[in-house]
Amino acid sequence: MSDRISLTIDGRQIEAEPGQTILEAAEEAGVYIPRLCWMKGLSAFGSCRVCTVRVNGRPQSACTQPAAPGMVVENDTQELRELRRSLIDMLFIEGNHFCMFCEKSGDCELQALAYRLGITAPQYPFMFPQRELDATHPEIFVDRNRCILCGRCVRASQELDGKHVFGFVGRGAGKKVAVNAESGLGGTDAAGDDEAVAACPTGSLLKKRVGFAVPVGQRRFDHQPIGSEIEQAQSEE
Amino acid sequence: MGKPRVATTSLCGCFGCHMSLLDIDERILSLVELVDFDRSPINDIKELSGPVDIGLVEGGCANEENVKVLQEFREHCRVLISVGDCAINGGIPAMRNMVPLRECFREAFLDGPTVVNPAGKIPDDEEIPLLLDRVYPCHEVVKVEYHLPGCPPSADTLWEALNALLEGRSLELPYELIKYD
Numbered sequence A: 001m002s003d004r005i006s007l008t009i010d011g012r013q014i015e016a017e018p019g020q021t022i023l024e025a026a027e028e029a030g031v032y033i034p035r036l037c038w039m040k041g042l043s044a045f046g047s048c049r050v051c052t053v054r055v056n057g058r059p060q061s062a063c064t065q066p067a068a069p070g071m072v073v074e075n076d077t078q079e080l081r082e083l084r085r086s087l088i089d090m091l092f093i094e095g096n097h098f099c100m101f102c103e104k105s106g107d108c109e110l111q112a113l114a115y116r117l118g119i120t121a122p123q124y125p126f127m128f129p130q131r132e133l134d135a136t137h138p139e140i141f142v143d144r145n146r147c148i149l150c151g152r153c154v155r156a157s158q159e160l161d162g163k164h165v166f167g168f169v170g171r172g173a174g175k176k177v178a179v180n181a182e183s184g185l186g187g188t189d190a191a192g193d194d195e196a197v198a199a200c201p202t203g204s205l206l207k208k209r210v211g212f213a214v215p216v217g218q219r220r221f222d223h224q225p226i227g228s229e230i231e232q233a234q235s236e237e
Numbered sequence B: 001m002g003k004p005r006v007a008t009t010s011l012c013g014c015f016g017c018h019m020s021l022l023d024i025d026e027r028i029l030s031l032v033e034l035v036d037f038d039r040s041p042i043n044d045i046k047e048l049s050g051p052v053d054i055g056l057v058e059g060g061c062a063n064e065e066n067v068k069v070l071q072e073f074r075e076h077c078r079v080l081i082s083v084g085d086c087a088i089n090g091g092i093p094a095m096r097n098m099v100p101l102r103e104c105f106r107e108a109f110l111d112g113p114t115v116v117n118p119a120g121k122i123p124d125d126e127e128i129p130l131l132l133d134r135v136y137p138c139h140e141v142v143k144v145e146y147h148l149p150g151c152p153p154s155a156d157t158l159w160e161a162l163n164a165l166l167e168g169r170s171l172e173l174p175y176e177l178i179k180y181d
């Protein structure tokens, strides 16, 4: 096709459709660019910066930046791995992540990125903030101790469920996920099978009474690093 | 040259990490061939005898006694390792970090539903180590060379770490041995 765009990522030539972002084009070519707030099927949000790459030397978020002809993209470099590690470290110390009893453990994208980056302890002091838990809904709960403010629930509720259950309130360290009812989640029209619930990358928004169903050793990230399904798809071709 | 010396201790932990160390099964026979144990709950030696090559610390710092022991370990151990999530991030005991200390005491000794305390006093005997304002990860109190996460870290993780250090390799855990649960 004549309108295909050609660019390089870590020295490898790849092709992109017009309008595709760097992240999508890389994924199609079997190159995994780490991401957290981006999710297939949702609009891009560009908030977590985990997908930061260097484009012609400049840092850009790969999930929002459209691919353009001749771009030189750096992705898997020491510098960017360290930057991503810092971001993941901050997400851990800013919240209260007790992985040892979290229902999402083994299936959590935040934890999986920490594993992939080889993090054995965060390099910043823990903040132990006060966060609220909302268990007023019969089927689901929000535990803000584990929320990373990625906004995936917010977008999935609007764009896929057509409901507007979730939104953000506050700024800076006081920013949090809010729900569309005074009385809490139970007062909203949220349901257990909403896409918003499935969209949460962490254990912040979860279904009740289904935790710990998958045994240790059989969970999504027990043996394979996050992103390896993208990398393997390529190497099998 | 004598065998490398290893010391272990449990601060504010549950001894689960030490259980995991015993869980290396028959490999423990090779381990006692390879190293000598200094202070450790495994041999019940209560004091460090001098310089130690590898110190394994389970649990974070919840009271002044934990801090004292950790500082002693730091002083005497060439390589100090935080073993398990409690040592690394405070773990379950750190769930109190979001609650003011006074409220923790009130709940534990005065207001809790199962409390029987006719004197109505919060214990303050000087034999009882003072609680810290919150539970601290070890590396926020002293310098720590390595971290072995997990609740507890698997026997394979501990075995791999000890072997790497004893063989003078750099300690880099493979993907499957980095787990936070």
Ligand code: SF4
Residues within 6 Å of the ligand: A096, A097, A098, A099, A100, A102, A103, A104, A105, A106, A108, A109, A110, A111, A146, A202, A203, A204, B180
């Ligand atoms: S949400 Fe993820 S990182 Fe946080 S406690 Fe749960 S498993 Fe751990």
Ligand code: SF4
Residues within 6 Å of the ligand: A142, A146, A147, A148, A149, A150, A151, A152, A153, A154, A177, A199, A200, A201, A202, A204, A205
């Ligand atoms: S609840 Fe989950 S999906 Fe929503 S912002 Fe928090 S981490 Fe993201």
Ligand code: FES
Residues within 6 Å of the ligand: A034, A035, A036, A037, A038, A045, A046, A047, A048, A049, A050, A051, A052, A061, A062, A063, A064
């Ligand atoms: S995935 Fe691109 S900014 Fe979050």
